[in-house]
């Protein structure tokens with residue numbers, strides 16, 4: 001019978017038993033992010049003019065913009081964090097966070113079937129310009 005201590009995997013198995021795990025208990029333990037790491041797209045409703053360029057350029061079709069309704073949305077689970085929308089937005093309304101991406105689960109699906117990860121904004125229409133009738 002072969003001596004088990006002469007088998008090549010036995011020393012490695014013993015070392016692994018005594019060493020720390022090579023993996024982390026994500027999401028309980030999250031690795032610090034590197035500078036320039038890509039997280040999630042963050043949107044600034046105040047500066048957006050609903051030009052729709054980000055939606056047209058997004059290779060994953062993760063952004064929806066309805067100019068007339070002043071509506072902007074992103075599906076964070078569809079976004080591939082390429083950063084194209086950040087680069088093309090002339091109003092600087094989009095930024096890429098360096099934090100970890102949020103965790104989305106099926107529990108977020110509402111009774112209306114709303115997708116987990118879908119984030120939406122709507123901007124109220126500005127008040128109509130006053131017509132100067134004097135003079």
Ligand code: SF4
Pocket residue numbers: 047048049050051052053054055065088089090091092093094
């Ligand atoms: S490109 Fe910028 S300004 Fe234009 S719709 Fe997208 S976020 Fe808004």
Ligand code: SF4
Pocket residue numbers: 041057058059060061062063074078079080081082083084085086
């Ligand atoms: S980062 Fe890329 S995939 Fe994500 S919304 Fe922007 S353009 Fe689309």
